[in-house]
Amino acid sequence: MRLMSLLLCMSLSWCVQANEQDPWESWNRGVFEFNDTMDHYALKPVAQAYRNVAPAAVDDAISNVFSNLGEPIVIVSDLAQGKFLQSLSDTGRFLINSTIGILGIFDVARHMGLEKHNEDIGQAMAFWGISSGPYLVLPLLGPSTVRDASGLSIETFALTPVDVRKQTIDSTELYYSTVYAQYLDVRADLISSEGLISGDRYSFIRSFYLQRREYLINDGEVEDEFSDDFDDEFEEDF
Numbered sequence: 001m002r003l004m005s006l007l008l009c010m011s012l013s014w015c016v017q018a019n020e021q022d023p024w025e026s027w028n029r030g031v032f033e034f035n036d037t038m039d040h041y042a043l044k045p046v047a048q049a050y051r052n053v054a055p056a057a058v059d060d061a062i063s064n065v066f067s068n069l070g071e072p073i074v075i076v077s078d079l080a081q082g083k084f085l086q087s088l089s090d091t092g093r094f095l096i097n098s099t100i101g102i103l104g105i106f107d108v109a110r111h112m113g114l115e116k117h118n119e120d121i122g123q124a125m126a127f128w129g130i131s132s133g134p135y136l137v138l139p140l141l142g143p144s145t146v147r148d149a150s151g152l153s154i155e156t157f158a159l160t161p162v163d164v165r166k167q168t169i170d171s172t173e174l175y176y177s178t179v180y181a182q183y184l185d186v187r188a189d190l191i192s193s194e195g196l197i198s199g200d201r202y203s204f205i206r207s208f209y210l211q212r213r214e215y216l217i218n219d220g221e222v223e224d225e226f227s228d229d230f231d232d233e234f235e236e237d238f
Contacts, residue, residue, distance in 0.1 A: 021135045021145075022206060028137040032202050035142060039187070047187040059188065061105045066182045067116065068097045068104025072162035073155050074117060080124035089114050118216055121159075122151030126217045135206055143209035 022028065051059070071094035078087035093109040093116065101108040110116065125147050126132070133146025144152070160166055169175045197204050 021132070021210060023134050024136065028135065028206075029202055031137040031139055032205075035137070035140060036201075038140065043184065043187050044191075047184050048191060050184060051188040051191055054188075059185070062181075062185050063189065064097070064101070064107050065104045066185060067107075068094065068101070069164050071097075072164060073121070073159060074119045076159060076162060077119035077121055077124045078117070080121070081119070081127040083119075086117055086119075090117055090119075120148075120151055121154045122148035122213075123217050125151055132213070135210065143205055145210075145213070148213065 054062075071090055075087050075090045075094065078084070078090055093114045096109040096112065096114070097104045097107060100106075107116075122145075130147055132148070136144045136146055136149055138144050138149060141152070155163075165175060165178055169178065
């Protein structure tokens with residue numbers, strides 16, 4: 001019972017925090033429903049078909065290419081946060097995978113000990129003390145915050161020189177086709193995880209997104225005030 005009380009306390013604590021971060025919930029839910037409708041009719045069916053016909057090796061190769069295209073943004077974010085050694089590692093990843101890995105099709109760098117890092121401008125802004133601001137659901141793009149949306153804008157417009165696709169693709173139609181293909185690839189990878197969503201989809205995704213961002217911003221070092229008590233109670237009950 002004490003374990004269940006701790007779990008309930010943790011859930012309620014996070015719900016209160018999430019609600020405080022979501023003052024625009026009415027608007028956000030409307031956008032969420034719009035995105036869900038677009039996903040249902042325009043993205044998920046194609047993603048499902050892609051998942052059914054594409055061999056795992058091809059799916060992995062496509063994911064690797066898009067991941068490699070995003071490495072320059074990761075490097076800039078590394079530098080903005082003073083992670084100079086990590087920026088060297090990520091630069092090495094980009095150069096190795098772009099050449100030996102054939103434009104990123106193969107993640108050769110990982111096998112050389114250069115692991116991928118998940119960094120973006122939103123995380124860099126958090127490093128410099130910029131508050132996340134309210135939770136925000138963006139049309140088509142999904143969950144975000146005011147800070148993360150601002151970071152995305154910087155990546156899209158201010159950092160054009162480091163956007164490999166924009167520098168190599170002249171055709172606007174072809175460029176946005178690659179953007180759609182990237183979202184399609186991500187959506188196909190998420191299909192197997194849909195069964196994990198329980199209860200209110202909006203609240204579940206909001207909580208997951210905010211907790212995930214907190215985890216990334218703190219490089220996985222998230223303080224858990226319940227951890228010691230939780231471990232003790234878990235051992236007692238089981």
